[in-house]
Amino acid sequence: MSHPDSNAAHACSPYPGMVPTAVQTRTRVVEQVQLAHDTYRIRVECPALAKQVVPGQFFMIRTANSEPILGRPFALYDTFLGPDGTPQGIDFAYHVIGKATKLMVHWTPGDAVEIWGPLGNGFPVFEGRRLLCVGGGIGYTPFLAVAREAAGQRAYGTRAASESGRKVTLLYGSRSRSHRADLSDFDGIPNFSVKLSTDDGSEGHHGFVTDLVQQEFASADRPDAVYCCGPEVMMRAVARLCEAAGVPCWLSLETPMACGFGACFSCVTRVKVDEEPGWDYRRTCIEGPIFPASSLVLG
Template sequence: MNATGLDCSQHALSAAYYADAARQRSVKIVENTPLSRDTFRLRLASPELASHILPGQFLMIRLPSHESPLLARPFALYDTWCDDSGTPLGLDIGYLVVGKATRLLKAMRTGDSVEVWGPLGNGFLPQATEHLIMVAGGIGQTPFLALGREYLGGRPYGNPGREVPPANKVTLCYGVRSKQFAAGIEDFENAGISVKISTDDGSLGHHGLVTDLLKQTLDQRLGQCRIVCCGPEPMMHAVARIAHEREVPCQVSLETPMACGIGICFSCVTKVRQLEEDPTGEVWDYKRTCVDGPVFDAAKIVF
């Protein structure tokens, strides 16, 4: 506990969430499995990283056998994997093949090694809610499997495992271009998460926007709600507006491109309102997504 009475082990401004607590390791690939078209799950063997990472945090991953791309890429925690006793053995990340780094990552096989440092950034705070609504677009579902599992009491995360007030229900509202891009649906359903899908072409679920599903879910009034969101910026902006109109707390996990991941290069800055100084929200400052985020209060982001 600190002077303000906050438990620093669960507070986003604790030094435990910053790069000075990160670990850099060469780790083995256990699996590189397709989840859907162009989307893969990379399973890494690292008990140390798996035992410390929290939902919403991320890793920087670099391919050691390649000089191009030289820089690492950020990947959010998808989930940890454990032995029969529940001891974490490693972690999973999800990725979409969109550029040179992810094309090379797709080609890696079991037994290959990658350079990893993390856990990085601050994750989702363990705030109480009766109904956790997770809104994702594209590859934005990847931070939410661990979070949903945690809120349903399926698995503790962190060392020591943090206590999260259990939710009565967890819903994933997931928007993709078409059904062939819907990734990891069974993983979420097997964790006890209710999944609602929207597609741009109507090939699966609701034909329309994922924000339509969010509004429908909020209209059901299944207890006190909290929203978390990750995906394309226009979608996150729309979700933030809906949350503001409905007076529902909302956090967004930004997908800002990063170069270092540890707060040195300032390439991942985003505009954040300084509401503590100016309740009108007109005063803002640049914050580094990698160390001040990637999770922010949606009301503070200048989209």
């Protein structure tokens, strides 16, 4: 394994269906900041991986040489750029919910971590006129890179830069104002807007974020597509609203996973198939985590 400061990476032998360019490397923490109640953004240095990843993909991360043995999956929040404008590393956002994330809170600049990726697929490049991103709780985090790419502000991986002029709206729901994330990282994205909802009415719309989705579909400026991430019950509701409105929808599933490369089958989700009995399992880490909502058995 490489020294943390070398940023060297070694190629893994990919399992069938795994991203062939996925690599495992030991690197170091650059920065950690708090975004909301029990929610943090951590930055790690890994130029090679930062040049490959696209919005919607994820990485497995763990502390080097310590428990827990298994890494934890974290979706791309964004890449960060060096003085010359080239990607230098990855930003992740996480919510403190278990042993691993409780340990991550104590990571400081210079700490060694192991990272493996990029894994999974990404959101499709948006080519319409107006994109609606719907996030609940920590589920807003994939949409910083999505919005920057769709608006033509940034390019990711080998994708060509999008044309400018596309509109992106983020609908973000949280329990209360105190639990709302700091969305200042979205400042400066052209043609971007955000609408908030809180369960207790302490900020924005008093109610669920799905209420805002219905309002958008009823407006004259309907979106051409919806990208969604958050609690499962919220995503099911958004998918049904999109189906009724005839608007294409993609979901970023947050299914718990152990290995990240398809060997353990702990992250399976049900998808529609033509054969009897009408559905089959797909691994979120390999065939996902991004799925067209129309392909899923939502229950």
